[in-house]
Amino acid sequence: MNESRAEVLVDCQSLWKIFGDKTEAAIRAVSERGATKADVLQQFNCVVGVSGASLQVRRGEIFCIMGLSGSGKSTLIRMLNRLIDPSLGKVLVKGEDLSRLDTARLREMRARHIGMVFQSVALLPNRTVLENAGFGLEVQGVPRAERNAAARASLAKVGLSEWLDRYPSELSGGMQQRVGLARALTSDPEIILMDEPFSALDPLIRRQLQDEFRQLTKELGKSAVFITHDLDEAIRIGDRIAIMKDGAIIQTGTAEEIILNPADQYVADFVAGISRVHLVKAHSVMIPVAEFRHQHPDIALDTLPAAAPDADVAALIGQITEAAQGAVAVVDQGQAVGVITMRNLLLSLREAPAAQGGDHG
Amino acid sequence: MADGFVEGFDNTVDDALFWLSDNADFLFDGARVVLDGFYRLVLDGVGWPPAWTIALIGGALGWWLVGRGFGALAALGLGLCWATGLWPETMDTLALVISAMLITLALALPLGVLVGYTTGLDRLIEPVLDLVQTLPPYIYLLPAIALLGYGTATALVATVIVAMPPVIRLTALGIRQTPEAFRELGEASGVNGWQMFTKIRLPFALPSIMAGINQGLMMAFGMVVIAGIVGSGGLGKTIYDAIRTLDIAKSIDAAIAIVILTMIIDRITQGLVPPKEKA
Ligand SMILES: Nc1ncnc2c1ncn2[C@@H]1O[C@H](COP(=O)(O)OP(=O)(O)O)[C@@H](O)[C@H]1O
Numbered sequence: 235m236n237e238s239r240a241e242v243l244v245d246c247q248s249l250w251k252i253f254g255d256k257t258e259a260a261i262r263a264v265s266e267r268g269a270t271k272a273d274v275l276q277q278f279n280c281v282v283g284v285s286g287a288s289l290q291v292r293r294g295e296i297f298c299i300m301g302l303s304g305s306g307k308s309t310l311i312r313m314l315n316r317l318i319d320p321s322l323g324k325v326l327v328k329g330e331d332l333s334r335l336d337t338a339r340l341r342e343m344r345a346r347h348i349g350m351v352f353q354s355v356a357l358l359p360n361r362t363v364l365e366n367a368g369f370g371l372e373v374q375g376v377p378r379a380e381r382n383a384a385a386r387a388s389l390a391k392v393g394l395s396e397w398l399d400r401y402p403s404e405l406s407g408g409m410q411q412r413v414g415l416a417r418a419l420t421s422d423p424e425i426i427l428m429d430e431p432f433s434a435l436d437p438l439i440r441r442q443l444q445d446e447f448r449q450l451t452k453e454l455g456k457s458a459v460f461i462t463h464d465l466d467e468a469i470r471i472g473d474r475i476a477i478m479k480d481g482a483i484i485q486t487g488t489a490e491e492i493i494l495n496p497a498d499q500y501v502a503d504f505v506a507g508i509s510r511v512h513l514v515k516a517h518s519v520m521i522p523v524a525e526f527r528h529q530h531p532d533i534a535l536d537t538l539p540a541a542a543p544d545a546d547v548a549a550l551i552g553q554i555t556e557a558a559q560g561a562v563a564v565v566d567q568g569q570a571v572g573v574i575t576m577r578n579l580l581l582s583l584r585e586a587p588a589a590q591g592g593d594h595g
Numbered sequence: 596m597a598d599g600f601v602e603g604f605d606n607t608v609d610d611a612l613f614w615l616s617d618n619a620d621f622l623f624d625g626a627r628v629v630l631d632g633f634y635r636l637v638l639d640g641v642g643w644p645p646a647w648t649i650a651l652i653g654g655a656l657g658w659w660l661v662g663r664g665f666g667a668l669a670a671l672g673l674g675l676c677w678a679t680g681l682w683p684e685t686m687d688t689l690a691l692v693i694s695a696m697l698i699t700l701a702l703a704l705p706l707g708v709l710v711g712y713t714t715g716l717d718r719l720i721e722p723v724l725d726l727v728q729t730l731p732p733y734i735y736l737l738p739a740i741a742l743l744g745y746g747t748a749t750a751l752v753a754t755v756i757v758a759m760p761p762v763i764r765l766t767a768l769g770i771r772q773t774p775e776a777f778r779e780l781g782e783a784s785g786v787n788g789w790q791m792f793t794k795i796r797l798p799f800a801l802p803s804i805m806a807g808i809n810q811g812l813m814m815a816f817g818m819v820v821i822a823g824i825v826g827s828g829g830l831g832k833t834i835y836d837a838i839r840t841l842d843i844a845k846s847i848d849a850a851i852a853i854v855i856l857t858m859i860i861d862r863i864t865q866g867l868v869p870p871k872e873k874a
C-alpha cells in the first residue's frame with residue numbers, strides 16, 4: 235500500500251457493531267466459524283452492521299468507503315464520532331480512545347475536531363443559510379459576530395455568498411448540500427465525515443460537487459472519510475478506497491491498486507466496468523530497465539521520451555504513439571526507473587481475471 | 596352484597612372528601628384565594644379597556660394572523676357582543692378562559708416535555724389522559740365544588756383539568772417526533788442536553804404544541820360555559836340563568852357571544868402555528 239508517513243488521525247481497530255441482544259455470541263460465530271449475515275440473523279436474531287473493520291485515515295487524506303446499500307457504511311462512519319457505540323473494538327481519533335471520553339470531552343471532540351455532513355443535509359428549516367452554517371459555533375457558545383464571520387467565510391468557500399439570508403427551502407438540492415459542507419467547515423475540524431452527501435443529487439451537479447469537494451478539502455488540508463455506493467465517485471474523490479460487503483471491509487487501497495489487484499471475485503466484478511486509462515499509472519505498467527535492455531540491446535535509453543512515474547495510461551498512449559522506438563522511459567528525479575513498451579500498455583488495459591490478480595501487487 | 600359494596604365505596608369517598616375539607620381547609624382556602632386573585636388580575640387586564648379597544652385589538656390580531664377578511668369579521672363580531680349588552684359577561688368569560696389556559700400551560704407544557712422525554716411514562720399517562728377526555732366534563736365540577744366551594748376557583752380548576760390532556764399529549768408527541776437526521780446533527784455538532792431541547796427538538800415540536808394549545812382552548816371554552824352552574828360568572832352564568840327563567844332571547848344572545856369568542860380565539864391561535872417546513 236502507499237506508505238505515506240503522515241500522522242494517523244483516525245484509527246479503527248477491528249470494529250464490530252451487531253444490532254440485537256446476543257452480540258457477543260454473534261461476534262464469536264462470525265469470527266470463529268465464519269457465520270454469514272444471514273446465519274447471524276437466523277441463529278441469534280441479530281443484524282450484523284459492521285464486522286471486524288479496521289482502517290486508518292491519515293492527515294490530509296480523503297478516504298472513501300464504498301459498498302452497496304446495507305453493507306454497513308453508515309454504521310461504520312457513525313462509530314468514528316461515536317454516534318453509534320461499537321459492540322467491540324476501538325476507535326482512536328487523534329490518538330484518543332473515543333470510548334474513554336466522558337460526555338463533555340466527547341462533545342468537545344465532536345464540536346471541534348470532527349465535522350459531519352449527511353445525505354439528508356439536515357438544514358434547520360427555521361434558520362437562514364448563515365445561521366445554519368454557524369450552528370456548530372453557536373453550540374460552542376461563540377459570540378454571534380464571530381460565528382457569523384466564520385460562517386460567511388466558509389459559505390464563500392462553497393460559493394454561496396449571495397445566499398446568506400435565504401432559507402433552506404429556497405435553495406436547490408446542490409446548494410443545500412453546499413451549505414451542509416460549509417456548516418461542517420465553519421467549526422474548522424481536522425476531520426470531516428461525509429455519509430453519501432451527493433447521492434441524492436442529479437449527475438451533473440454531483441460531478442461538479444465531487445470536484446469542488448476534493449479541491450476544497452485538499453486546499454484546506456482537511457482529512458475526510460467519504461461514503462458512497464458509487465465506485466466512480468469513490469475513484470474521483472478518494473485517495474484511498476475501502477470496499478465493504480456485508481459489514482466487512484474486503485479490500486483497502488488506491489483505486490489503481492484495487493483495479494489492478496482485486497482481492498476477490500466480488501471486487502473484480504465491481505471494478506470490471508471501470509475505465510483504466512486514467513487510473514493505471516506508469517509505475518504499475520513499466521518493466522525494469524535491465525529487462526528492457528535485455529530485450530532491446532539496440533535502443534539507447536536516453537533517446538526515449540520521458541514520463542513521470544504517476545503519468546496515467548492515457549498520457550502514456552499519447553507519448554508512445556509519438557515516439558519513434560515505441561517505448562517511453564519512466565524517469566523519477568532524473569533517474570530512469572523503468573521502461574514502458576506498447577505491449578506493456580496494452581497489457582495494462584486488459585482486465586485481469588481475479589485469479590491472476592495476485593501476481594501484480 | 597353489591598349494593599353493600601357500592602354503598603361502602605360511596606361512603607368512603609364522601610368521608611374522604613369531608614375529611615379533606617375539614618382537615619385541609621386552610622389549604623383549599625388558600626388555593627381559592629390564589630385562584631380567585633389570579634382570575635381578578637386577568638379580568639382587570641381584559642375588562643379595563645373600553646369595548647372598542649378590545650374589538651380593535653381582536654380585529655388587528657385576526658387581520659395579522661389569519662387574513663384581512665377575518666380581521667374585519669372578528670372586530671364586527673366583538674362589536675355585536677357589545678351591542679347585545681353582554682360585554683361584561685363576555686369579558687368575564689374571556690378572562691376565565693385566559694386564566695385557566697395560563698395555569699394549564701404552566702402545568703401541561705413541562706409535564707408534556709417530561710412525558711416526551713421519558714420512555715415508558717407515556718404508557719403510564721395515556722390511560723389517565725384518555726379517561727379524563729372520555730368522562731363528561733361536568734364531572735370535574737363535583738370534587739372541585741366540594742373542596743373549593745361555589746365560585747370562580749372551582750370553574751378554573753375544572754377547566755384546567757379538561758384543557759390539560761390535549762396540551763400534554765401533543766407536547767409529548769412533538770418532543771418525541773424530532774426527525775432522526777436532526778437528532779444526529781445535534782449529536783454530531785456536540786450539543787448538550789439543553790441545546791438539543793431548545794435548538795433542535797423544540798422548533799420541530801412547535802406546530803404540534805400549538806395544535807395542543809388550540810385544542811386545549813376549545814376544551815376550555817366548553818368547560819367555562821358549563822361552569823356557569825357553579826357560579827363561574829360570565830356567559831355561562833347568563834345562559835344558566837336564562838334557561839332557568841326561560842329567557843330564550845337572552846340565552847341565544849349569550850350563545851352567539853360564546854360562538855364568536857370561540858371562533859376568534861380558535862382561528863387566531865391556529866394562525867400562530869408556524870407553517871410546516873417545506874424542506
Ligand atoms: N438501528 C439499527 N437496528 C438494526 N439494524 C440496523 C440498524 N441500523 C442499521 N442496521 C442494519 O445494519 C446494516 C448496515 O446498515 P447501514 O450501515 O445503514 O448500511 P449502509 O449505510 O451501507 O446502507 C443493514 O443491514 C441495516 O439494516
Ligand SMILES: [Mg+2]
Binds near residue numbers: 308
Ligand atoms: Mg447509509
